[in-house]
Amino acid sequence: MNSLSEFNEFRRPQLFEKLSEESQQRILECSVLRDFERNRLLVQQGDTPRFVYLVLNGSIRTFRISEEGEEATIRMLEPGDTCMEAVMFMGGPSPINVQTIKNTKALMIPERIIKILVLEDAQFAFNLLKIVTRHYKNAMHQIDAMNIKTPLKRIGYYFLLKHLEHGNDKLDFKLPFEKQMVANYLGMTPETFSRSLKQMRAMGITVDDDTIKMKDAYSLCHFCDADTASLCPAHNTENCHLCTRH
C-alpha cells in the first residue's frame, strides 16, 4: 500500500494525525493490506504481538477468554479504529484475542516500524498516547458500569455515546453490531439485554430491529454524567435538561 487514499471515505485515523508525510510513507511502505472473512481469529491470547490492525471496513472485536471458555469483550472496532497498539508496549504476550465480526479489510502495520517510529517521531508517540489513553478511559467507564450501574443504565450510557457520535440532531441511529455482541460488551446476557430494551420504551426510546429511535433529543439525558456532558453540544446551555436539574 502506498497512499492514504483509502482513508478518505471515513474519519482520518488518529494514528496518522498531524504526521509528517515522511513518517506516513515509512509506515505504509512496510504495511500490508488484507481481507479477512467474518469470524476470522487474527490474534490469540498468548501470541506475541506482530501487527497493529487498522480497520478500513467491516469490524473487529477484541476480547478476553477465561479457562471455562467465557468471553469478555474489551472493544468493538469500526472503520478507522486501530487495535494492538497498546499491546505492543505492554511487553509479553498478548492478553487479548482479536477477531473479525464481519468481512473486514484491514491494514496490518508491523510491530517493528511502530517501535522504531515511536522513538524517532515524537508526534507519532503523541498520537499513540492519545489513542491508548482513549482506550483506557473507555475501559474505566466499562469498569464502573459493571460495578455500579444497572443493566438499564449501562445500555442507556452506551446509547448516549452512540447518539453523540452520530450527531445530536438526529433522533435515531443504528446499532453498529449485533445485539448479542453489544450485550457481551456491556457485561450482560442477550436475554437481559432484550428485557432491558423493553424497559426503555417507558422512557421514550423504542427499538426497531437494530434501529434506536428517541422521542426527543433529550431522552438519553438521564444517562449522562459529568465527564460525558463535556462531549455534548447542548452542555451548559438552557437546553440541557440534566444541567437544569442539577
Added chain:
Amino acid sequence: MNSLSEFNEFRRPQLFEKLSEESQQRILECSVLRDFERNRLLVQQGDTPRFVYLVLNGSIRTFRISEEGEEATIRMLEPGDTCMEAVMFMGGPSPINVQTIKNTKALMIPERIIKILVLEDAQFAFNLLKIVTRHYKNAMHQIDAMNIKTPLKRIGYYFLLKHLEHGNDKLDFKLPFEKQMVANYLGMTPETFSRSLKQMRAMGITVDDDTIKMKDAYSLCHFCDADTASLCPAHNTENCHLCTRH
C-alpha cells in the same frame, strides 16, 4: 525538589527510566513535593488535570463515583507509582477522583512540563506509553474479572499478582490496603470478600489479619492464566503445576 535521591528507597519510578539527566532536571525543577493527610481529595471528577502525582510514600487511590454516590475503584497506588498521566492526554475534564488513603508524600509534576517534554523527548513519551499501557492492561483484567470470574477467582488472581510481586519464594505477604478497599477494587462488598476468604482456606490459603499465608508456592496456581504465566519464574518449568495440567 532538585534531586532523585528520595527515590532510592524503592523501585525507580518508571517515569524516569532511561531518561536523560537533562530531562530529569527539567521535570524536577518545575515540580513540588508535598505532604497530604489521609483521606485528602487531590482531584475531583470534572476538574481539569493540573498535575501528575508520583507517590513517594503512603498510598493513593483513583476511583469513579456515580450519581447515586457509589464508588468504583480504578487503581490503588503504592510508592513509586504515578497517576493522572493518562488523564492528561484524554482531553477534557478528569474522569476520576484521586484521594490519599494514608498519610502520603507525593511529587506533583505540572501538566505543562509533561505536555512539552512528550513532544521533545521520545524516551519520555515512550515511558509514558509503557505506563499507560500497563494501566490499560490492568483495566482489561478488571473488566474480565467482573464479567466472568467469581468473587473467589477475582481474589485469587489479585493474590497471585501480589505474590509474584513480592517474590515467589516467600510463602506469605501482606495486603497493602485495607480489606474494604481491596474488596471495592475487586468489585464486591466487604461481606462477600470476607466470606470468600473463608473458602480459600480449603485451598491452602489462610488469612491472618492482613497477612496472607500459602501452604506451598503453588497454592495460587489455580488462578493463573496464559498472559499472567509469563510473569512467573516457574513458568515453562516442570515446577509449574498449571503447565503440567495443560
Added chain:
DNA sequence: CGGAGGGTTGAGATTCATCAACGCGTGTGG
C-alpha cells in the same frame, strides 16, 4: 422446504447485595 442463527419470552435457580447484629482493637475524654 428445512436448517441455522439471532432475538425474544417465560420459569426456575443461584448468587450476591443488603440489612442487622456482634466482636474486637483503638483512641479519647471524663
Added chain:
DNA sequence: CCACACGCGTTGATGAATCTCAACCCTCCG
C-alpha cells in the same frame, strides 16, 4: 483508669436481580 464511641471485620438471615435453561418466532439461505 474506666467508659464509651468509632471503625473495621465478621457472621447470619433475607431478598432482589441476573443468569441459566428451555421453548418459540423470525429471517436468511442453501
